[in-house]
Each structure stands twice: as C-alpha cells, then as structure tokens.
Amino acid sequence: MEDLKGHLQCQTPTQGSDIWYWNNSKNHEFSVKCVKASLGQQLDLNSSTYEFGWNNWVSNKCIMFVWRAIEEKIASATALRNRGLNVQEIVCKTCGADEESAEHILLKCNFAKRTWEMVTSWLKIPMVNVNGSLKDILMEINEIQRSRSMRKAIHAVAIQTMWHLWKTRNERVFKGRQGKVQIVMEEIKETSYQGVKQRSKHDSISRQEWWDFNVIL
Incomplete structure (x- = not known):
C-alpha cells in the first residue's frame, strides 16, 4: 500500500479525459498488427503445438x-x-x-x-x-x-x-x-x-x- 501511495504521489493529473495507451506501439495506438508483432517476439510460431485430447470415455x-x-x-x-x-x-x-x-x-x-x-x-x-x-x-x-x-x-x-x-x-x-x-x-x-x-x-x-x-x- 505504501508503494502504491508513492507511485500515485509521483503522478501529475492532466486536464481532459482519460485515454488508453498501447505500450508496444511507437504511437501508443492499438492495432491487431501490433498485437501480432508483439506475440511473434515472444513465441516460436514455427514450433509444433501440443493439443490435449479430451476423451469422453473418462469422467x-x-x-x-x-x-x-x-x-x-x-x-x-x-x-x-x-x-x-x-x-x-x-x-x-x-x-x-x-x-x-x-x-x-x-x-x-x-x-x-x-x-x-x-x-x-x-x-x-x-x-x-x-x-x-x-x-x-x-x-x-x-x-x-x-x-x-x-x-x-x-x-x-x-x-x-x-x-x-x-x-x-x-x-x-x-x-x-x-x-x-x-x-x-x-x-x-x-x-x-x-x-x-x-x-x-x-x-x-x-x-x-x-x-x-x-x-x-
């Protein structure tokens, strides 16, 4: 809680309404392309995936x-x-x-x-x-x-x-x-x-x- 208070005290409120920022974009604008690029940096898209078999013969x-x-x-x-x-x-x-x-x-x-x-x-x-x-x-x-x-x-x-x-x-x-x-x-x-x-x-x-x-x- 003290850490949270410290962070809030460092923030300077601005005039106007709140807006959303997308941190992974240079312009802070959200787009599907930015999401795909961000995921591509974290995942090996060429690796094979494991698919869990949902067997309905088991409870x-x-x-x-x-x-x-x-x-x-x-x-x-x-x-x-x-x-x-x-x-x-x-x-x-x-x-x-x-x-x-x-x-x-x-x-x-x-x-x-x-x-x-x-x-x-x-x-x-x-x-x-x-x-x-x-x-x-x-x-x-x-x-x-x-x-x-x-x-x-x-x-x-x-x-x-x-x-x-x-x-x-x-x-x-x-x-x-x-x-x-x-x-x-x-x-x-x-x-x-x-x-x-x-x-x-x-x-x-x-x-x-x-x-x-x-x-x-």
Missing part, C-alpha cells in the same frame, strides 16, 4: 485433473511452495528420491513406474517413457499402431492411471496409508471398464474381456 473430473497436472497446476508439494505456501517438506513421501511435482507423482516415482509397467503389460503395448513428460506419454499413445477406438481406450486407461496414482498419493499424505500397486491396478481396470461401458458404444464388452484386455474395438 470430466479425471480429464480435468490430467489437463491441470500437465501444466503443474495440481496441489503437489512443489506447486504449493511455488504459490507461496510455507511447505516444510517437498520431497516425495513415497520414494524420497526427488521433489514432489505432478510429473514425479504420476510418472517418475518408483511407485508410478511399477504401476505403468503393469498397465502397459496389461494393455500389451510398449512401456511408456518414464523419463519423458506427461505430454510425452499421451502423445506416444496417440501414435500407437492400433485402431482409433483402441487408441481412445488406451488413452482412457492412461488418464485413469494418473488419476489413481494421485488418489493413492493423497491417501498416503493425508491418511498415512501406503498404497499397493496391485490394488491400484485393479482400480484402474475397473474404473476404465465402467467408463468405456457407460460412455462408449462398446457396451457389450464383458468385465472379464476388459480385465484380460482381450477386446477388439
């Missing part, structure tokens, strides 16, 4: 969570610290090997790595690159040599995997419960099955077929 809650996690917007220890909260301990409470970021919780923690190993084995696809990023995983899935519906199903499983890894982390942090990969795996199978069963046209798939991932979509 909005889960898909929104992953969307926020990609941008490090979920309430991990490092994110809370970066927002100015006094977080005493930011090291992962599961492995203790690194700071607890969204990427660490959902991909690089030892618990997450073991979970992804089981998920990819179940889906009969190559192991995801746990040394990459959350974007990398989803992009890898979009490039798998499967039918469009199969890729969408695998993408739905990936979303559910991240969601259940986060739930397991919260159980550990807030309730002191240590998660088990096998239990998380069962939850991923069941919730992804219910999502595909209820939200897609493939409602004839049996639970056993899905749990064995013996499906053709």
Whole structure:
C-alpha cells in the first residue's frame, strides 16, 4: 500500500479525459498488427503445438485433473511452495528420491513406474517413457499402431492411471496409508471398464474381456 501511495504521489493529473495507451506501439495506438508483432517476439510460431485430447470415455473430473497436472497446476508439494505456501517438506513421501511435482507423482516415482509397467503389460503395448513428460506419454499413445477406438481406450486407461496414482498419493499424505500397486491396478481396470461401458458404444464388452484386455474395438 505504501508503494502504491508513492507511485500515485509521483503522478501529475492532466486536464481532459482519460485515454488508453498501447505500450508496444511507437504511437501508443492499438492495432491487431501490433498485437501480432508483439506475440511473434515472444513465441516460436514455427514450433509444433501440443493439443490435449479430451476423451469422453473418462469422467470430466479425471480429464480435468490430467489437463491441470500437465501444466503443474495440481496441489503437489512443489506447486504449493511455488504459490507461496510455507511447505516444510517437498520431497516425495513415497520414494524420497526427488521433489514432489505432478510429473514425479504420476510418472517418475518408483511407485508410478511399477504401476505403468503393469498397465502397459496389461494393455500389451510398449512401456511408456518414464523419463519423458506427461505430454510425452499421451502423445506416444496417440501414435500407437492400433485402431482409433483402441487408441481412445488406451488413452482412457492412461488418464485413469494418473488419476489413481494421485488418489493413492493423497491417501498416503493425508491418511498415512501406503498404497499397493496391485490394488491400484485393479482400480484402474475397473474404473476404465465402467467408463468405456457407460460412455462408449462398446457396451457389450464383458468385465472379464476388459480385465484380460482381450477386446477388439
């Protein structure tokens, strides 16, 4: 407040009405051309963009969570610290090997790595690159040599995997419960099955077929 008062005291009011100034223009005049030029100085317009896949075979809650996690917007220890909260301990409470970021919780923690190993084995696809990023995983899935519906199903499983890894982390942090990969795996199978069963046209798939991932979509 004192800084604000100091700035205001340095300002000399002038006669006439207020007007808008566009600082990125020499003449202080706004134009679309000036906006484009300003953005062009800050962005690489030739770089490829990442488009987040909005999968309607997954609940909005889960898909929104992953969307926020990609941008490090979920309430991990490092994110809370970066927002100015006094977080005493930011090291992962599961492995203790690194700071607890969204990427660490959902991909690089030892618990997450073991979970992804089981998920990819179940889906009969190559192991995801746990040394990459959350974007990398989803992009890898979009490039798998499967039918469009199969890729969408695998993408739905990936979303559910991240969601259940986060739930397991919260159980550990807030309730002191240590998660088990096998239990998380069962939850991923069941919730992804219910999502595909209820939200897609493939409602004839049996639970056993899905749990064995013996499906053709």
